[in-house]
Structures are given as structure tokens and as C-alpha cells.
Amino acid sequence: MNQQLPFFSPLALQDALKLSREMLEHLPVGIALFDPELRLLSVNRLAIEMLEFPKEMFSGEMPTLEDLLYFNACRGEYGPGDPHEQTRKRMELALRLEPHRFVRKRPDGMVLDVIGAPLPGGGFVSIYTDITEHERNATAMRDQALYLRSVLAHLPQGISVFDEQLRLKCWNDKFLEVLDLPPEGVYADVPFEDLIRYPARRGEFGPGDPEAYVQQRREWALRFEPHRLERTRPTGRTHLIEGCPMQADGRTVGFVSSYIDITENKAREAALTEKNELLQTLADNLPCGVSIFDRNLHLVLMNDEAIRLLGFSRELVNQCPHFSELARFNAERGEYGAVDVEAFVADLTAKALHPTHHRLERVRPNGVVIDLVGAPIPHGGFVTLYSDVTEQRNAARAIERLAHHDTLTGLANRYALEARLDQLVADARRHNRRLAVLFLDMDNFKGINDSMGHGVGDEFLRVTAQRLRSAVRENDIVARLGGDEFVVVLSDMGEPQHALSAATKLLEQLSQPVTLAGQELSPSTSIGICFFPQDGRDRGSLMQSADIAMYQAKQMGKGTYRCFDPAMMEVATQRAAMERALKEAVACKRFEVHYQPLVDCRSRAVLGCEALIRWQHPDGHWIAPLDFIPLAEELGLINQVGEQVLQLACSALAQWHREGHAHLGMSVNLSAVQLRNPLLPEQIADILHMNGLPGTALTLEITESVAMQDPQTSIHRLEQIRALGVRLAMDDFGTGYSSLAYLQRLPLNILKLDRSFVQEMETNPNDAAICTASIGLAHHLGLIVVAEGVETEAQHAFLDSLGCDVCQGYLFSRPLPGDALRQWLGGLPGGSTA
Numbered sequence: 012m013n014q015q016l017p018f019f020s021p022l023a024l025q026d027a028l029k030l031s032r033e034m035l036e037h038l039p040v041g042i043a044l045f046d047p048e049l050r051l052l053s054v055n056r057l058a059i060e061m062l063e064f065p066k067e068m069f070s071g072e073m074p075t076l077e078d079l080l081y082f083n084a085c086r087g088e089y090g091p092g093d094p095h096e097q098t099r100k101r102m103e104l105a106l107r108l109e110p111h112r113f114v115r116k117r118p119d120g121m122v123l124d125v126i127g128a129p130l131p132g133g134g135f136v137s138i139y140t141d142i143t144e145h146e147r148n149a150t151a152m153r154d155q156a157l158y159l160r161s162v163l164a165h166l167p168q169g170i171s172v173f174d175e176q177l178r179l180k181c182w183n184d185k186f187l188e189v190l191d192l193p194p195e196g197v198y199a200d201v202p203f204e205d206l207i208r209y210p211a212r213r214g215e216f217g218p219g220d221p222e223a224y225v226q227q228r229r230e231w232a233l234r235f236e237p238h239r240l241e242r243t244r245p246t247g248r249t250h251l252i253e254g255c256p257m258q259a260d261g262r263t264v265g266f267v268s269s270y271i272d273i274t275e276n277k278a279r280e281a282a283l284t285e286k287n288e289l290l291q292t293l294a295d296n297l298p299c300g301v302s303i304f305d306r307n308l309h310l311v312l313m314n315d316e317a318i319r320l321l322g323f324s325r326e327l328v329n330q331c332p333h334f335s336e337l338a339r340f341n342a343e344r345g346e347y348g349a350v351d352v353e354a355f356v357a358d359l360t361a362k363a364l365h366p367t368h369h370r371l372e373r374v375r376p377n378g379v380v381i382d383l384v385g386a387p388i389p390h391g392g393f394v395t396l397y398s399d400v401t402e403q404r405n406a407a408r409a410i411e412r413l414a415h416h417d418t419l420t421g422l423a424n425r426y427a428l429e430a431r432l433d434q435l436v437a438d439a440r441r442h443n444r445r446l447a448v449l450f451l452d453m454d455n456f457k458g459i460n461d462s463m464g465h466g467v468g469d470e471f472l473r474v475t476a477q478r479l480r481s482a483v484r485e486n487d488i489v490a491r492l493g494g495d496e497f498v499v500v501l502s503d504m505g506e507p508q509h510a511l512s513a514a515t516k517l518l519e520q521l522s523q524p525v526t527l528a529g530q531e532l533s534p535s536t537s538i539g540i541c542f543f544p545q546d547g548r549d550r551g552s553l554m555q556s557a558d559i560a561m562y563q564a565k566q567m568g569k570g571t572y573r574c575f576d577p578a579m580m581e582v583a584t585q586r587a588a589m590e591r592a593l594k595e596a597v598a599c600k601r602f603e604v605h606y607q608p609l610v611d612c613r614s615r616a617v618l619g620c621e622a623l624i625r626w627q628h629p630d631g632h633w634i635a636p637l638d639f640i641p642l643a644e645e646l647g648l649i650n651q652v653g654e655q656v657l658q659l660a661c662s663a664l665a666q667w668h669r670e671g672h673a674h675l676g677m678s679v680n681l682s683a684v685q686l687r688n689p690l691l692p693e694q695i696a697d698i699l700h701m702n703g704l705p706g707t708a709l710t711l712e713i714t715e716s717v718a719m720q721d722p723q724t725s726i727h728r729l730e731q732i733r734a735l736g737v738r739l740a741m742d743d744f745g746t747g748y749s750s751l752a753y754l755q756r757l758p759l760n761i762l763k764l765d766r767s768f769v770q771e772m773e774t775n776p777n778d779a780a781i782c783t784a785s786i787g788l789a790h791h792l793g794l795i796v797v798a799e800g801v802e803t804e805a806q807h808a809f810l811d812s813l814g815c816d817v818c819q820g821y822l823f824s825r826p827l828p829g830d831a832l833r834q835w836l837g838g839l840p841g842g843s844t845a
């Protein structure tokens with residue numbers, strides 16, 4: 012060994028070795044020196060640590076390379092296998108003493124770069140560098156590059172990267188495909204212009220010099236500006252080209268471009284645009300509003316009708332606002348009432364995100380009512396249809412009002428009363444409570460209506476309704492049944508006394524004077540009261556009981572109330588039966604007229620007859636006029652009854668005239684109600700005309716009370732009748748309180764002395780005096796006097812002595828049916844019915 016180091020003395024060698032060891036210890040790599048026999052000559056600490064040899068191996072005699080290899084093989088440094096074999100193989104290589112370099116990966120993951128070099132004098136040196144970190148980075152970079160290449164290869168678009176000198180640095184196959192570049196022309200660092208020349212030459216940028224296009228595009232590229240353009244190639248395919256400069260360390264290092272084939276997208280877009288246009292046309296021609304929101308709640312479409320109905324502006328809608336923006340816009344302008352705007356919008360938007368089929372009605376503050384029908388769209392979003400249902404709703408409300416409210420007074424109507432009373436009865440039954448039903452009827456409404464006109468009558472009813480409403484509690488029912496009939500239902504009453512107090516209060520309120528059309532009226536009301544449960548267990552029977560009680564109140568003199576008494580029921584039942592029969596008699600003209608002769612007091616010559624109505628009830632008995640005439644008046648049938656009598660009487664008279672009694676006249680009674688009928692004069696004229704009679708053949712009898720009820724109208728009406736030539740008689744004179752002055756104002760011709768005076772005149776000096784005075788008075792006024800109820804010769808003689816003009820009574824004849832009267836006339840001296 013020393014022979015191989017001839018230049019050093021042993022001492023110098025010692026020093027040199029020591030120095031080299033020192034040096035080796037401080038090297039950043041592991042070093043091991045082997046002598047020609049491949050025994051370890053020297054090793055530094057780093058090598059021992061890197062290779063993880065136990066230090067003891069180097070404390071005595073130095074190990075040989077073979078020792079070290081075997082040690083390693085045994086501890087698995089070379090992987091599984093026979094350690095001897097592994098050692099032998101490695102020794103074989105080492106003994107060649109050739110320079111070598113390899114990377115060794117140790118079991119713990121450390122990667123060593125091992126360099127072996129033979130030494131000039133034999134032996135060799137091994138240098139170990141820990142390249143674990145470096146290897147890891149290199150692997151990571153390799154992986155990343157691989158990954159990027161794979162990404163590029165799999166991208167659906169073409170990608171190209173040029174450096175700042177416009178040399179191609181990176182690209183993928185799609186880049187070649189999209190731009191139709193030949194593979195041999197595309198390689199690393201190929202200049203941009205060489206690539207662009209292919210499409211330029213194919214004329215893809217337009218006609219003319221391709222080189223000019225190449226230079227132009229090169230200049231554009233060198234600007235390194237972001238760009239985005241669409242280009243349709245001669246093949247018909249359209250590409251979207253987007254370029255973006257790349258920056259590194261604050262300077263431009265190139266640009267990356269992507270090429271996307273958007274041919275199909277464009278076609279889809281065109282189809283979509285066409286569809287949208289179609290949709291828009293459809294929407295604009297729909298008879299209702301429509302809006303469509305997409306799955307992200309952006310407005311896609313809203314037609315003019317929807318804009319009009321919802322009160323949006325076209326500008327707002329054209330911005331395709333988000334649903335929440337529109338909701339906020341609406342909430343802020345109070346479309347949803349007083350709401351917490353943010354919370355409301357959030358709630359509405361959350362619901363819109365999960366749309367369901369829905370239908371609702373929205374009433375806008377301007378009164379427009381919108382019917383909204385919403386339906387989700389299969390892949391998200393929803394469509395809404397808007398219809399203006401304002402008119403329908405208003406009409407429905409009006410119908411509802413009409414159905415439940417009395418149009419004149421605004422009170423509940425009969426229908427509403429029935430429904431609510433049914434409910435109240437059910438509640439009262441369940442909770443064991445008492446109800447009171449008050450039936451009200453205005454005592455003098457007919458008079459007001461007839462004399463002052465319907466306008467005033469309506470106003471009177473309105474005032475009455477207001478008074479009623481204000482006189483009871485809010486939850487009590489006040490209804491108008493029709494005409495002048497009202498019903499008040501007092502719910503949840505304690506004691507019956509409460510209802511009586513309420514009735515007293517109502518009577519008082521309703522009797523307050525009211526001034527209408529400049530005239531002060533003193534209204535009066537009759538009230539019938541009944542109670543649930545004792546007077547009726549259902550609505551029908553309660554209404555009936557209250558009605559009966561009201562009728563009783565009327566019978567008692569009006570302006571009062573009466574509580575239902577079961578005994579009233581019988582009377583009411585009879586009356587109801589009577590009403591039915593009377594109505595039927597009027598409808599079927601079942602009345603007859605009997606005639607009572609009027610004779611000249613002096614000569615007893617027949618001057619005419621008084622027509623007296625007769626009605627035979629279906630049960631066979633005859634009903635006296637005074638028993639049904641008031642009912643006919645009350646039921647509003649008297650005009651028809653009067654007309655029928657007048658017609659029968661005039662027709663009979665006409666027949667007598669034709670039979671030779673042309674001098675006879677006919678007296679017919681007029682009811683007060685008939686006198687209020689403005690059509691009466693015309694009716695009389697028609698009947699006279701139809702029967703060919705002169706007005707002078709007819710006398711109409713009115714009672715004092717009739718004329719007294721409404722003097723103004725009575726006088727006017729009587730004058731109209733007088734103008735027809737018809738004569739007028741004051742009936743029952745003396746029973747009323749007519750003043751002389753008043754009598755003078757009436758256009759009368761005849762005064763009929765009431766039979767009560769005539770019948771008592773022989774025995775009662777007062778009656779005799781009344782008769783005497785009345786006859787004197789009548790003659791003084793130029794009136795003819797007719798004495799009624801003359802039954803005896805003495806009465807006749809006395810009347811004759813007083814100068815009475817005409818007599819009527821059983822003494823001469825009872826009222827007779829038409830045929831009997833004709834016979835009677837024929838039986839008179841010189842009489843003839845032929």
C-alpha cells in the first residue's frame with residue numbers, strides 16, 4: 012500500500028491522512044475510502060450516519076467492503092433475498108474498480124446519490140449525497156407535469172401557450188384539431204406566425220394576401236391584451252377564442268389561449284332564441300298576464316299584461332331582476348300591507364325557491380284583484396299566470412251584498428236574517444240561552460208612501476233603519492224584511508225584562524218626529540215580541556209568534572208593543588186563513604155586489620141604488636163588508652176589490668139603463684186607500700167609458716175619516732173625479748169630527764146622514780136635533796141629503812118633514828142581488844125590467 016504513495020514520507024503520510032480525515036469530516040457529503048484490497052481506509056461521520064452503520068464497526072480494525080455489504084444485506088438494505096448472494100453480486104461489481112454512479116433508496120425512504128471512483132493508487136472512493144428532498148421534489152414536479160399534460164389532453168377545448176416571443180410552449184391535441192393544423196407543423200417553440208399562416212393560407216381570415224393577415228394577427232398577439240372573439244370557419248364550425256396574457260414576477264411572459272367549438276351551442280342558442288321569441292309572442296298575445304322565473308329566480312319573461320296588472324315598469328322588467336328584488340320593490344311600496352320588509356322578502360324568496368302548484372288571490376292597494384296561478388317548471392323555476400278578476404270579485408261582492416243586505420237601508424235582508432237567526436237559535440239551544448225576536452211594523456208608512464211619494468217613503472225607511480241600528484247593541488241583528496217590516500233579534504239576553512226595555516227604547520226612538528220633504532212626520536211603530544225557547548223553538552215559529560204579537564199590538568191601538576201569548580195563536584191562525592181566502596177571492600173575482608135602492612123622500616120614486624159588496628167565504632157563510640174591507644186595505648188588495656165592485660156596479664147600471672131605467676144612478680163606496688191611488692180618476696173614467704155611462708150616473712161615497720186622512724191629496728183627487736161629472740157623497744155624516752170649514756172645501760154633492768141618527772131620531776132628541784141641523788146645514792151648502800137606515804114609516808115621515816131629499820133603508824128594500832133588484836124594479840108601479 013505504501014508503495015502506491017511514493018511521494019509522502021511516513022510521517023508526512025500520517026499528517027496527510029490526518030488532514031484528509033479532518034477535511035472529510037467537514038464535507039457535506041458522506042465519504043468512504045477503500046484501499047486496493049477493498050478494506051475501508053477512512054470514512055467520515057456523515058457517511059456512517061447516512062448509512063446507519065454502528066460506530067463500533069469502525070473502532071478497531073476497519074471493516075472490508077465485503078463486511079459492510081454483508082452487514083447491509085443482512086439488515087435488508089437490498090431488499091429480500093439471500094444476504095450471501097446479494098453480497099457476492101455487489102463484490103463482483105466493486106472488484107471491477109470502475110467509476111460508477113447510482114441512486115440507492117434505503118428502506119427508511121432515504122435516497123442516496125452514490126458515486127464511486129477508483130483512486131489513482133488503487134482502491135476507490137465512495138461519495139454519498141442525501142438527495143431524498145431533491146428526489147421528492149423531482150417526483151412531485153414530474154407528477155405535476157404529468158397531471159397537467161393529462162388535464163390538457165382531456166380538456167374539451169384547444170389550449171395553446173405562447174411565450175413572450177410568441178413561441179409555442181404548450182398545447183394539446185384539441186388545439187390542432189380545432190384549428191386544423193398539421194401535426195408536423197406543431198412543435199415546441201414553433202413561432203406563432205408559422206401556425207397562423209395555415210388558416211391564413213386557407214383563406215379563413217378573408218380574401219387577399221395571407222401574409223398580411225399573418226402579420227396583422229402577429230401584431231395583435233404582441234399587444235398581449237385579453238381578447239375574446241367568435242370565428243366561424245369555412246367548415247361551418249364556430250369557435251370561441253379567448254386569450255389572456257400571463258404575468259410572472261410583474262412582467263408579461265406570454266399568453267394562453269383557449270379554443271372552444273361552440274357550433275352546437277350556437278345552434279342551440281339560435282333554437283332557444285327562436286323558442287323565446289315564440290314564447291314572447293305567445294305571452295304578448297295571451298289574454299292574461301304571465302311571468303317566468305328561472306331556477307335561480309331571475310325573471311325570464313313577463314308580458315305587458317302582467318306588467319300592467321302588477322304595476323311594474325318595462326325598464327324594471329327588462330333588467331331581468333331577481334325575484335327578491337321584485338318582492339322588495341313591492342313590499343316597500345306597501346303591496347303586501349304593513350310588513351317587516353326584510354323578513355317578508357326572505358320568506359317569499361325561500362318559498363319561491365321550492366315552488367309548488369298554487370293559486371291565490373292578491374288584492375292590490377289600488378283595488379285591483381289578481382288571481383294568481385303558479386306552477387313549477389320541471390327543471391327549476393316557475394311560471395305564474397295573472398288574471399284581473401276585479402270585476403268578477405266586485406260583482407261577487409255586490410251579489411253577496413245584495414243577497415245579504417237590504418239595498419235600501421243597508422240592514423240585513425230577509426235571507427241574511429234567516430241564516431243568522433238559525434245560527435243564533437242553534438247557539439242558544441246549545442248554551443241554554445234566551446233570545447228575543449222583535450217584529451216591528453211602521454203604523455203610518457202606507458200613508459207616508461202614498462201621500463208623499465216613494466222617494467220620501469224610502470227616506471223614511473232609511474231614517475227608521477238608522478234609528479233602529481243605533482238603538483241596539485252591535486251584535487244584535489237588525490233586519491228589514493221588506494216594506495215597513497223590520498226585525499230585531501236580541502241575542503244573549505239575560506232577563507225577558509231586557510227585551511221589554513229594548514222595545515220601549517225602540518218605540519221611543521222611532522216615535523221621534525222626522526222632517527222629510529219639508530214636512531214634519533210623527534212616526535209610530537207596533538212591536539211584537541217573542542222569546543226563544545218558550546214562544547218558538549225554531550226560526551219559523553219565532554218569526555210567526557213575533558208577527559202575531561205585532562198584529563196584536565196593532566189591534567191594541569198601535570204605537571205600542573205586545574209580547575206573544577199562546578192565545579193569540581188561534582186568532583192569528585184564523586186571520587191567516589182569512590187572508591188566504593181573501594187573496595184567492597180577489598184573484599178569482601169571487602165578489603158579488605148587492606144593490607140597495609135610494610128613493611125620493613117625497614115621492615118614493617127610485618132614484619138609484621147603492622152598490623154594497625158581498626163575499627161568500629169558501630166555507631159557505633157570508634162575510635160582512637166591514638169584516639173584510641179593512642183586511643183588504645191592510646193587505647193592499649183594496650184597489651183591486653174597489654175596481655171589481657165599480658166594474659160590476661157600472662155594468663149592472665148600464666144593463667138597467669138598457670132595460671128602460673135610464674134615470675137610475677149608482678152609488679159606490681170608496682175606501683181611503685183607493686183615494687190615495689193617483690190612477691183612480693183614470694180608472695173610473697175607463698169603467699164609465701167601457702159601460703157607456705155618463706159620469707153623472709155615478710156617485711162615489713167617501714167617509715169623513717177617508718177625506719180627513721190626507722185632506723190635501725183627497726181634495727185634489729176628488730176634484731179630478733168631480734171633473735168627470737161623477738157626483739160625490741159624504742157617507743156616515745155625523746160620526747166623524749169634520750168641521751164645517753173643511754166640509755166646505757170638499758167638492759161634495761151629497762151628504763148621507765148616518766143610520767145611527769136616523770134610527771134613534773124618534774126616541775133621542777139629540778139625534779133628532781143632529782138630523783135637523785145636518786139637513787139644514789147640507790141644504791145651506793147646496794148639498795142633497797140622503798138618510799140611511801130608514802126602517803120605519805115614522806122615520807120616513809119625520810125625515811120628509813125635515814126636508815130630507817133621499818131615503819135608503821129596509822123600509823124600501825134591503826140590499827138585493829142584481830137579478831132580485833131587477834125584479835124589484837119591475838114590481839114597482841110602472842116598473843119594467845124589459
Ligand SMILES: Nc1nc2c(ncn2[C@@H]2O[C@@H]3COP(=O)(O)O[C@H]4[C@@H](O)[C@H](n5cnc6c(=O)[nH]c(N)nc65)O[C@@H]4COP(=O)(O)O[C@H]3[C@H]2O)c(=O)[nH]1
Nearest residue numbers: 623624635636637656680681682800801802819820821826
Ligand atoms: N140596520 C140597517 N142597516 C141598513 C139599512 N139600510 C142599509 N143598511 C146597511 O147599511 C150599510 C150602508 O152602507 P155604508 O154606510 O156605506 O157602509 C158600508 C160601507 O162603508 C162598507 N162597504 C160596503 N160595500 C163596500 C164597497 O164596495 N166598498 C167599500 N169601500 N166599502 C163598502 O161596508 C159598510 C157596511 O155595508 P153593509 O154591511 O152592506 O151595510 C150597509 C147596508 O146593508 C137599514 O135600514 N137598517
